[in-house]
Amino acid sequence: MHTILQVLSFYGTTMMIPVVFAGVAWGIIGGALPGISPSITMALLIPFTYTMSPTLAIVLLASTYVGAEYGGSVPAILINTPGTNSAAATTLDGYQMKLQGRAAEAIGISLYSGVIGSFVGIAIVVLLTQPLARMALLFTPPAYFSLGILGLSVIASLSGGSVLKALIAGVLGLMIATIGTDPISGVSRFTFGMSDLLSGIKPILIMVGLFAVSELFLQSSGAAWVKAEEGASRVRFPNARMRRRLIRPQFIGSVIGAFEGIMPGAGGTIAAFLAYNEAHRWSRHKDEFGKGSPEGVAAPETANGTVACTTLIPMLSFGIPGSNSSAVLLGGMLIHGLIPGPQLLQESPRVILGLYSGMAIAPVVLVILGVVMLPLCIWMVNRPQHYLMAFIYALIVSGVYSVDQSLFDVGIVLAAGLVGFAMRLFAMPFLPMVLGLVLGYMVESSFRRSLVLSGDDYHIFLQDPISLAFLGLAAIFVGGALLAPLLKLLWPKTTQTRSVSDGAAKNGEL
Amino acid sequence: MLRKCLVSVALALALCGPPAVAQEAYPVKVVKLLTHSSPGSGSDIFLRNLSNYLGPIMHVSFVVENITGGGGAKAVAALAKSPPDGSVFYATTPTYVFTSLLSHPEHTYKDVEPLVNVFTDQEVIFTRADSPFKTLADVMKTAKESRGKWGASTPGSLERQALERLKKAAGVNAAVVTHDGGGDLLIDVLNGTVDIGVGEYGELKPQLDGGKVRVLAVFSANRLDAAPDIPTVKESGYDVVVRKFRGLAGPKGLPDNVIKAWEDGIQKVLQDPGYKKEYTSDVLTPDYIGHDDYVAFVNQFGSDTEAFFKETGVIK
Numbered sequence: 001m002h003t004i005l006q007v008l009s010f011y012g013t014t015m016m017i018p019v020v021f022a023g024v025a026w027g028i029i030g031g032a033l034p035g036i037s038p039s040i041t042m043a044l045l046i047p048f049t050y051t052m053s054p055t056l057a058i059v060l061l062a063s064t065y066v067g068a069e070y071g072g073s074v075p076a077i078l079i080n081t082p083g084t085n086s087a088a089a090t091t092l093d094g095y096q097m098k099l100q101g102r103a104a105e106a107i108g109i110s111l112y113s114g115v116i117g118s119f120v121g122i123a124i125v126v127l128l129t130q131p132l133a134r135m136a137l138l139f140t141p142p143a144y145f146s147l148g149i150l151g152l153s154v155i156a157s158l159s160g161g162s163v164l165k166a167l168i169a170g171v172l173g174l175m176i177a178t179i180g181t182d183p184i185s186g187v188s189r190f191t192f193g194m195s196d197l198l199s200g201i202k203p204i205l206i207m208v209g210l211f212a213v214s215e216l217f218l219q220s221s222g223a224a225w226v227k228a229e230e231g232a233s234r235v236r237f238p239n240a241r242m243r244r245r246l247i248r249p250q251f252i253g254s255v256i257g258a259f260e261g262i263m264p265g266a267g268g269t270i271a272a273f274l275a276y277n278e279a280h281r282w283s284r285h286k287d288e289f290g291k292g293s294p295e296g297v298a299a300p301e302t303a304n305g306t307v308a309c310t311t312l313i314p315m316l317s318f319g320i321p322g323s324n325s326s327a328v329l330l331g332g333m334l335i336h337g338l339i340p341g342p343q344l345l346q347e348s349p350r351v352i353l354g355l356y357s358g359m360a361i362a363p364v365v366l367v368i369l370g371v372v373m374l375p376l377c378i379w380m381v382n383r384p385q386h387y388l389m390a391f392i393y394a395l396i397v398s399g400v401y402s403v404d405q406s407l408f409d410v411g412i413v414l415a416a417g418l419v420g421f422a423m424r425l426f427a428m429p430f431l432p433m434v435l436g437l438v439l440g441y442m443v444e445s446s447f448r449r450s451l452v453l454s455g456d457d458y459h460i461f462l463q464d465p466i467s468l469a470f471l472g473l474a475a476i477f478v479g480g481a482l483l484a485p486l487l488k489l490l491w492p493k494t495t496q497t498r499s500v501s502d503g504a505a506k507n508g509e510l
Numbered sequence: 511m512l513r514k515c516l517v518s519v520a521l522a523l524a525l526c527g528p529p530a531v532a533q534e535a536y537p538v539k540v541v542k543l544l545t546h547s548s549p550g551s552g553s554d555i556f557l558r559n560l561s562n563y564l565g566p567i568m569h570v571s572f573v574v575e576n577i578t579g580g581g582g583a584k585a586v587a588a589l590a591k592s593p594p595d596g597s598v599f600y601a602t603t604p605t606y607v608f609t610s611l612l613s614h615p616e617h618t619y620k621d622v623e624p625l626v627n628v629f630t631d632q633e634v635i636f637t638r639a640d641s642p643f644k645t646l647a648d649v650m651k652t653a654k655e656s657r658g659k660w661g662a663s664t665p666g667s668l669e670r671q672a673l674e675r676l677k678k679a680a681g682v683n684a685a686v687v688t689h690d691g692g693g694d695l696l697i698d699v700l701n702g703t704v705d706i707g708v709g710e711y712g713e714l715k716p717q718l719d720g721g722k723v724r725v726l727a728v729f730s731a732n733r734l735d736a737a738p739d740i741p742t743v744k745e746s747g748y749d750v751v752v753r754k755f756r757g758l759a760g761p762k763g764l765p766d767n768v769i770k771a772w773e774d775g776i777q778k779v780l781q782d783p784g785y786k787k788e789y790t791s792d793v794l795t796p797d798y799i800g801h802d803d804y805v806a807f808v809n810q811f812g813s814d815t816e817a818f819f820k821e822t823g824v825i826k
Contacts, residue, residue, distance in 0.1 A: 137701045141687075181581070181612070184688055186665030186824045188613045195583030195615040339693075347693055445690060452687050453659055453703065 027067020032377040038068035039324035047399030054336035059358030073110040089272040093296030104236040117305025118363040120254040146470035148443035151320040153474035156481040173436020183445035204331030209416020249279035249295040253302030261310025275303035546582035553601040563785040583615040590617040594761040596768035627757035627799035632711040633729040658684030661704035669708040712793035
């Protein structure tokens with residue numbers, strides 16, 4: 001009862017509801033623009049959250065994510081170009097439906113399914129985050145070290161691409177994490193006498209550079225996208241019969257979305273393709289798939305909606321970002337002095353409750369804005385690319401500068417953009433680098449703190465039960481990734497469906 | 511945004527008419543107070559509370575500006591480059607001395623002038639409520655017999671210095687485990703990873719009220735008014751006293767009338783009943799140090815800290 005009153009007080013006394021509207025609206029716009037992923041959309045907002053209260057700031061970012069996951073499906077359906085990576089699966093049947101003149105229906109199904117997915121996702125977040133994080137007090141320095149190692153081991157299991165490239169990216173991230181004041185002794189490292197570097201490089205600057213700036217560099221060298229035809233500027237929601245038919249793919253989508261969201265490193269793109277595959281497998285209308293099946297739109301969009309929420313679980317309860325978007329959210333929390341992980345739920349329960357309250361109304365807002373903003377999305381998709389790019393570029397530079405009035409930070413973002421551009425050219429994934437960057441500090445400081453505690457006895461990592469469990473899991477992750485090629489030989493059929501999603505995921509992560 | 515509006519309203523009010531005072535007016539109408547801490551944390555709250563009560567006393571408008579980053583080096587640099595006309599000051603804490611020593615920035619604590627001290631934060635030794643340690647003597651017994659584990663916050667913190675000095679004074683070989691901050695340390699104290707921790711009494715208040723931790727000793731020279739039953743470290747037999755100061759500094763070459771105005775203003779504001787109520791609830795102890803003594807105090811603190819850093823191998 002008390003909790004309910006607190007939630008209501010959030011709605012009544014704070015800017016919560018307007019903030020959710022702003023976040024979802026911005027998310028839909030960012031998601032609808034091809035090339036602007038949810039993580040970029042969120043990264044662009046970060047500087048504006050600086051003066052907000054921490055609760056509103058993370059609510060804004062989380063609702064942006066929810067909006068972006070839906071926004072991405074609009075160009076996927078209308079011009080066969082996914083606005084976000086995870087909407088790639090939606091193009092398969094969504095565009096077919098559009099060709100049959102059922103664009104309004106496809107967008108309606110996408111919106112309806114996204115909202116269902118979000119609700120399921122939020123319920124799972126509320127149910128699982130607290131119990132997981134209640135273990136906070138059990139976490140000793142060796143356990144934190146092993147948790148960090150578990151997070152880093154995700155690099156090995158990231159699907160698609162070369163493990164070598166992922167490792168290089170991961171090490172780059174770890175290297176950047178060592179800049180600044182030594183966590184145990186207090187000595188300055190790699191600061192070259194620059195006081196700007198004393199407190200290290202803020203992960204968010206690197207992320208904005210990697211995701212957003214490098215994307216701009218890339219876009220400026222590419223061709224413009226196809227124009228969307230006018231005409232489908234309103235949404236048609238599915239009728240009762242269709243809603244019944246969609247229950248099955250939506251169930252599949254939300255289960256897969258929940259699972260993939262909780263598993264660090266999996267992310268929305270894989271979830272969407274898996275959901276599409278499974279919805280196909282279990283459908284009564286298999287033949288319609290690929291030719292404009294409503295179920296083919298509903299399953300991936302439900303999965304996307306669910307992942308957008310459940311990806312918060314590993315981030316909130318352990319501080320491990322499972323996707324680019326949750327890494328940006330984590331960066332946004334860090335600049336407000338909130339350190340995601342077991343401690344957060346103990347120290348700032350109000351912030352978490354606020355986040356839940358904000359997310360609970362995000363799907364409702366999504367329904368409203370999804371309908372209202374569709375014409376705007378179509379208009380945006382049709383603007384000449386160079387104007388958009390110039391606008392976003394100005395937004396990034398002024399936004400980053402406004403946080404600390406520091407040109408040094410702007411320089412770091414631009415440098416990170418160049419690094420990101422080079423990494424794109426070499427097809428190196430970004431997530432390992434972000435993981436290294438975010439987890440490097442925790443791994444190092446906990447490792448050395450444990451050794452100070454134990455008097456340089458390395459057994460401390462095996463004596464702590466939680467630490468041992470995490471190290472074991474990490475070993476399974478790494479071992480599993482090494483065994484995967486072997487499994488592919490044994491089950492060629494699964495490999496085929498899997499490789500579709502792998503390929504998409506690989507591009508998705510970029 | 512709201513803050514900016516309030517500032518401009520205050521500014522407008524201040525410019526409306528000259529205050530009706532007999533004494534010599536402060537040379538400037540608007541004073542900028544810099545801090546390296548971000549909005550809502552330590553020094554920022556200190557400055558904002560102070561300016562609320564000091565504004566009417568000194569008849570000036572205060573504007574708090576947060577210059578974060580570089581562990582205070584940026585804010586100190588901004589201060590050092592400002593004109594010494596009484597229009598810009600900076601909130602001092604041990605941090606600005608530590609940063610000066612650790613990272614050798616272009617402008618150090620020696621390039622600015624300590625003005626006056628206002629408060630001391632009380633550093634205490636605490637342990638978890640259900641721990642076997644009832645007194646500081648119990649802690650020392652464990653440290654002598656086996657190997658004590660003592661937790662401090664960041665490596666360059668005053669808390670770490672306090673523990674290293676205590677370790678030396680007691681002649682024990684306890685492991686002094688540094689953390690990323692107070693919250694981090696608290697978890698390790700609560701789950702028993704470390705025997706004791708050192709922290710500010712005011713910051714521990716929620717845990718104390720919740721019965722989660724127990725305070726064993728205080729590092730101040732005298733017992734705390736808020737907790738008169740807790741012995742000091744010194745009376746427990748270890749000659750260690752720690753003073754976490756909170757005051758102000760200005761650019762070098764401050765005119766005498768400015769210094770005088772601040773000395774009077776701070777002494778007056780510490781007597782203000784409204785302010786008194788506010789800082790008592792934050793468990794801040796008023797610790798006024800006049801300008802001349804404060805310069806000597808900060809310089810002494812600087813050289814002590816430098817010696818400590820060299821001894822522990824943090825700097826060469």
